[in-house]
Amino acid sequence: MDQEMFYHVFDYxxxxxxxxxxxxxxxxxxATVEKVLDKKTRLIIFKLLNSKIFEFFNGCISTGKxxxxxxxxxxxxxxxxxxxxxxxxxDFGNREKYVSGEFRFRHGYCGSNRRKMVAxxxxxxxxxxxxxxxxxxxxPQPFILKSNIIVMxxxxxxxxxxxxxxxAHIGSTARQLYLDCILIMQNIFRKCKxxxxxxxxxxxxxxxxxxxxxxxxxAVESNHPMAFEFLRNAISNVNAFxxxxxxxxxxxxxIFDFVINPDPDSDDIEExxxxxxxxxxxxxxxxxxxxxxxxxxxxxxxxxxxxxxxxDPERDVFNPEANVEAQLYKEIKINIHQADSESDSDSGPxxxxxxxxxxxxxxxxxxxxxxxxxxxxxxSRKNHEIKSKREIxxxxxxxxxDSDRYSRMRYENGVQCWNGPARSVxxxxxxxxxxxxxxxxxxxxxxxxxxxxxxALCRPENQSNSHEHTEL
Numbered sequence: 024m025d026q027e028m029f030y031h032v033f034d035y036x037x038x039x040x041x042x043x044x045x046x047x048x049x050x051x052x053x054a055t056v057e058k059v060l061d062k063k064t065r066l067i068i069f070k071l072l073n074s075k076i077f078e079f080f081n082g083c084i085s086t087g088k089x090x091x092x093x094x095x096x097x098x099x100x101x102x103x104x105x106x107x108x109x110x111x112x113x114d115f116g117n118r119e120k121y122v123s124g125e126f127r128f129r130h131g132y133c134g135s136n137r138r139k140m141v142a143x144x145x146x147x148x149x150x151x152x153x154x155x156x157x158x159x160x161x162x163p164q165p166f167i168l169k170s171n172i173i174v175m176x177x178x179x180x181x182x183x184x185x186x187x188x189x190x191a192h193i194g195s196t197a198r199q200l201y202l203d204c205i206l207i208m209q210n211i212f213r214k215c216k217x218x219x220x221x222x223x224x225x226x227x228x229x230x231x232x233x234x235x236x237x238x239x240x241x242a243v244e245s246n247h248p249m250a251f252e253f254l255r256n257a258i259s260n261v262n263a264f265x266x267x268x269x270x271x272x273x274x275x276x277x278i279f280d281f282v283i284n285p286d287p288d289s290d291d292i293e294e295x296x297x298x299x300x301x302x303x304x305x306x307x308x309x310x311x312x313x314x315x316x317x318x319x320x321x322x323x324x325x326x327x328x329x330x331x332x333x334x335d336p337e338r339d340v341f342n343p344e345a346n347v348e349a350q351l352y353k354e355i356k357i358n359i360h361q362a363d364s365e366s367d368s369d370s371g372p373x374x375x376x377x378x379x380x381x382x383x384x385x386x387x388x389x390x391x392x393x394x395x396x397x398x399x400x401x402x403s404r405k406n407h408e409i410k411s412k413r414e415i416x417x418x419x420x421x422x423x424x425d426s427d428r429y430s431r432m433r434y435e436n437g438v439q440c441w442n443g444p445a446r447s448v449x450x451x452x453x454x455x456x457x458x459x460x461x462x463x464x465x466x467x468x469x470x471x472x473x474x475x476x477x478x479a480l481c482r483p484e485n486q487s488n489s490h491e492h493t494e495l
Contacts, residue, residue, distance in 0.1 A: 102177035148240035158214040185230035220253035440469040454481040
């Protein structure tokens with residue numbers, strides 16, 4: 024009887040210690056305190072404490088829709104902020120659009136497992152913070168990422184965090200803070216190749232009369248499918264807030280153009296920006312009304328990022344003034360190309376590892392994007408083959424006269440015009456010093472005429488006109 028009691032007690036203690044196979048998980052393992060501190064999260068914090076990352080884990084200093092921020096103190100007296108992302112209740116559930124379409128997260132994330140999804144979201148913020156901090160953006164310095172926890176520098180003094188822009192008493196500094204906010208957007212785009220998708224007065228702090236950028240998990244790559252939509256919304260949010268503070272603001276289009284293409288010849292961008300704002304402040308009422316009208320038009324305009332998003336590329340080639348969207352696409356692509364060229368020329372041997380990682384990712388993306396998906400359906404593959412065949416003109420014949428046969432050639436069987444014939448091209452060649460396109464025209468519907476000059480058609484004066492050029 025005593026022996027049976029002994030084995031019963033031993034099995035019970037063995038089970039409580041966690042080594043027994045009869046341990047059953049229940050809701051208590053997933054229960055949280057303040058929506059973030061569940062059992063696994065507390066275990067990670069205890070490990071950080073034992074590793075002397077910080078000595079004291081103090082109370083919560085900020086709560087948000089995606090995370091809570093706690094104050095911690097180190098052994099040397101320095102202060103740190105511990106950002107813990109929520110895992111139990113996802114108040115911020117619309118995260119898909121900020122992750123899908125980014126090359127860094129091309130493999131997606133686990134939507135069925137909340138903890139893995141939140142860990143991916145925390146990794147996204149850690150990467151964005153690292154890139155911005157190394158680029159000189161005024162933001163918290165990130166230190167450690169563990170699952171859904173980020174340890175970063177504390178913005179504030181003596182355990183009191185700096186106020187958010189929406190709560191700060193900015194007074195006469197509102198105008199300067201507005202200009203600083205525009206420069207922050209410009210630096211994020213040009214130096215970090217990122218766009219803050221949710222920039223507003225809720226994601227900016229005021230510390231020592233300077234703006235500090237926080238909550239950057241929603242920042243996306245500049246080549247994200249919705250990057251320019253996010254940028255336009257961010258500019259609209261910033262303008263709306265500072266207008267309430269009595270600041271005269273630029274139009275959304277003006278800031279948009281400035282962010283993606285600031286004047287490369289300017290020695291002092293901030294001074295030029297300040298001068299431009301003074302000019303706007305001196306405008307008449309009628310001029311301001313006209314600016315508001317153009318501002319409202321740009322708010323509702325579609326911003327294409329790829330050429331296939333332009334409605335009629337053919338019309339834009341021959342009549343570029345007819346389509347504003349095509350012109351906007353052309354300006355954006357030219358501006359981005361110039362910005363990338365300047366950023367590459369500015370980078371030296373001391374460039375950050377995050378930028379090197381970005382360049383390697385871009386090279387990989389170019390290689391991957393050239394192939395068709397492995398899991399592509401047979402119907403999709405067939406449609407792609409038919410479309411690729413239809414978009415390529417086929418060689419017809421040399422159509423020049425008997426005396427100069429190789430001065431003209433014809434391509435035919437192109438894409439079918441709407442309610443019309445298949446497209447065809449007649450190419451006219453003439454002697455010239457360089458290979459160059461001279462003119463384009465459309466003599467009849469869907470029949471085009473290109474005129475080129477080429478040295479290949481030039482012949483010595485003593486050469487007979489009937490000689491055939493086999494090199495063509």
